[in-house]
Amino acid sequence: MRAACALAYLRGRNLLARGPLTGSAGVVVSLTSHGDRIRTVAFGIESIARGTVRPERLILWLDSPEDIQGCPASLRRLERRGLEIRAASNDGPSTFGPHTKYYPYVSSVPRHTVPLVTADDDILYPPTWLALLVDAGERHPDTVSAHWVSIMGTAGDTVAGYATWARARDTAVRAANFAVGVSGVLYPPAMLEELRLRGEGFLQSCPRADDIWLKWVAQRAGIPVRQIGPVPRHFPIIPGSQGQALMRTNVGENHNDHCIRGLFSAGDVAALGASAASHQLN
Numbered sequence: 001m002r003a004a005c006a007l008a009y010l011r012g013r014n015l016l017a018r019g020p021l022t023g024s025a026g027v028v029v030s031l032t033s034h035g036d037r038i039r040t041v042a043f044g045i046e047s048i049a050r051g052t053v054r055p056e057r058l059i060l061w062l063d064s065p066e067d068i069q070g071c072p073a074s075l076r077r078l079e080r081r082g083l084e085i086r087a088a089s090n091d092g093p094s095t096f097g098p099h100t101k102y103y104p105y106v107s108s109v110p111r112h113t114v115p116l117v118t119a120d121d122d123i124l125y126p127p128t129w130l131a132l133l134v135d136a137g138e139r140h141p142d143t144v145s146a147h148w149v150s151i152m153g154t155a156g157d158t159v160a161g162y163a164t165w166a167r168a169r170d171t172a173v174r175a176a177n178f179a180v181g182v183s184g185v186l187y188p189p190a191m192l193e194e195l196r197l198r199g200e201g202f203l204q205s206c207p208r209a210d211d212i213w214l215k216w217v218a219q220r221a222g223i224p225v226r227q228i229g230p231v232p233r234h235f236p237i238i239p240g241s242q243g244q245a246l247m248r249t250n251v252g253e254n255h256n257d258h259c260i261r262g263l264f265s266a267g268d269v270a271a272l273g274a275s276a277a278s279h280q281l282n
Contacts, residue, residue: 003236006124010046021082023054025134032061032100033121040241041121042074053131059084063094098210112192120182122241133186136228145186146179149227154273162256168227175275177225181211194221206259216263
């Protein structure tokens with residue numbers, strides 16, 4: 001019911017608002033959409049635009065120029081207010097999948113000096129969503145900051161099943177912290193540089209599991225992950241967007257577990273195990 005009321009408000013805002021989507025917060029917000037969700041992504045973007053702070057750039061990545069040509073009127077209205085609508089590929093549909101929310105931006109900037117915040121296209125974010133991430137990024141400028149962190153468990157010399165991981169109940173930094181992208185994540189410039197250097201390796205190792213790749217890259221680069229509040233937060237799904245399809249596929253078909261086994265070495269798992277054990281003791 002609350003999501004439906006919020007959607008009605010955002011639908012009206014999209015029709016009537018004339019103010020800019022961007023502002024003075026020193027971050028870029030990036031997200032992607034595809035298929036039927038392109039019809040509803042404007043309402044998620046409106047939820048970001050009504051925030052207490054606004055980013056210096058707000059970018060929506062679509063798979064191809066043809067997708068841009070077919071944009072609904074709701075996105076064109078946002079474009080006139082400052083939304084950047086860009087194609088992830090100019091040579092046929094993009095193959096980046098969920099990595100489109102960050103990789104085209106990361107690879108397009110020669111040197112990163114501004115943090116990147118990623119959002120999902122099927123979520124209604126509250127007004128303080130971005131402000132809390134920006135504040136966390138300013139207090140911990142070399143850290144990945146997330147609204148929702150899980151703690152990767154281990155089982156012997158392997159990573160435990162994704163569905164068994166505990167949720168963080170604090171803001172501590174630990175090697176086993178895993179940022180869950182759906183609720184929004186801030187990546188510092190050092191992480192963006194590392195992602196650019198790693199290139200398109202995700203296409204072979206985990207083409208449908210962006211969070212797994214992002215965690216692995218952060219761990220290999222020694223970039224810590226922190227939850228910005230004492231409990232993880234998940235926000236309402238846009239009614240009618242059929243939001244959790246990718247999450248259901250990745251978890252229900254054990255796709256995340258398959259990707260983790262292919263990426264995380266014995267040394268990676270040992271570091272996670274020590275961290276998870278420390279969390280259980282505390």
